[in-house]
Amino acid sequence: MDAPGLEEFFEEHTARFEDETGIEVEYEFVGWGEAQETMLSDIMSRSGPDVHEIASTWIPEQYDANGWMDLDSGSVVDELPSTDLFTDGALDVATFQDTLVGIPWFWGPRAYQQVDERIEAGGVEGTPSDWDGLLDQAEAYDAENNYFAIMGADFEPIRNFAMFLWQNGGQLLTDDDGAPAFHDDSGVEALEFYADLYAEYDVLPSETIEWGAADIQGAFTGGQMASTWGALGTVSAYEEADGNALDDLSVSAPPAGPDGDQGTFFGMELLGIHPWTDEPEAAAQWIDYLLQAEPNAAVSNTVGFLPTNPDGLETDYFDNELYRTFDEEVFPHARTYPQVLGWGEIESELNSTVFEVLQSAVTGDLAAGDAEAALERAASVAEQTLE
Incomplete structure (x- = not known):
């Protein structure tokens, strides 16, 4: 490293x-x-x-x-x-x-992180506890900077998708790690919600689909957005920037999905x-x-x-x-990828699949059923890899 x-x-x-x-x-x-x-x-x-x-x-x-x-x-x-x-x-x-x-x-683990002063300046209070709260706060937020953004480049699409999947009660593979599970109803709903954060709800700025770690940290520390989720590297970058202090930040487990899970990646x-x-x-x-x-x-x-x-x-x-x-509060919700031979190939395929769906959402080309079909194709690759 x-x-x-x-x-x-x-x-x-x-x-x-x-x-x-x-x-x-x-x-x-x-x-x-x-x-x-x-x-x-x-x-x-x-x-x-x-x-x-x-x-x-x-x-x-x-x-x-x-x-x-x-x-x-x-x-x-x-x-x-x-x-x-x-x-x-x-x-x-x-x-x-x-x-x-x-x-x-x-x-x-990745925690939900926000700069309290920016949140309050946008007319919003507290941290969203669930997906509905995230959407409600984003709609109510009224400030010059963006409310929320997450990374979209490199291998971030699959990590974010995994978090939405876990929050929605789903899992990447079956309990015995023998078959894909990310393409069931919970997975399709999770990917559609992720895509809709760009396309329907206008929560995620479209340019963030190309953002890597340096981009998100620069935007968060520089005041371009009020909240994100990330590991301690984001906290460190914020603290090191001139005029910032750790006391500015609040961190929590990510907003829960409909299943009540606050699953996050570690x-x-x-x-x-x-x-x-x-x-x-x-x-x-x-x-x-x-x-x-x-x-x-x-x-x-x-x-x-x-x-x-x-x-x-x-x-x-x-x-x-x-x-x-x-x-103490974020780690209990944290999970990581399955440890199974062939996961590297599955991870790469699923990452590309999620990114393509998000790109279609940003460009307005995502149609009903596209997310489900894309996950089915990725699942076929995963099945072959796990044989």
């Missing part, structure tokens, strides 16, 4: 770790766009670093290629943090086919050890160091996530009640 501030973090903490243990750490960064291909290439050639960051959604493919050591057995167990440190949700993601593939490093990054390493104990000690409260809090703060070590929330990096809200 690569992100602003990480070079300084690793320069400081590799030096500290070497002072404490005598173990020298060399590190390198890989951009997100190249990371999955680079990691799989390393796994197939049995090369690359001893310790590697793991994106949770890539675990099945990499595990199937024998890319990760079982961290719950062998010589590394005594050197690693105790799994008692982590919540069940984190360990569920870290464990694949009864194997502890990685140690949870940092994670974060991502988690882990640390794993490749099984061909010549230094398993040293690799495990490095992971143990990175999971200590202060380093874990520092890196989490740098990349805009929450630390997986609960003690990290007690450090100065997270000394604000807003972070407690993320952890």
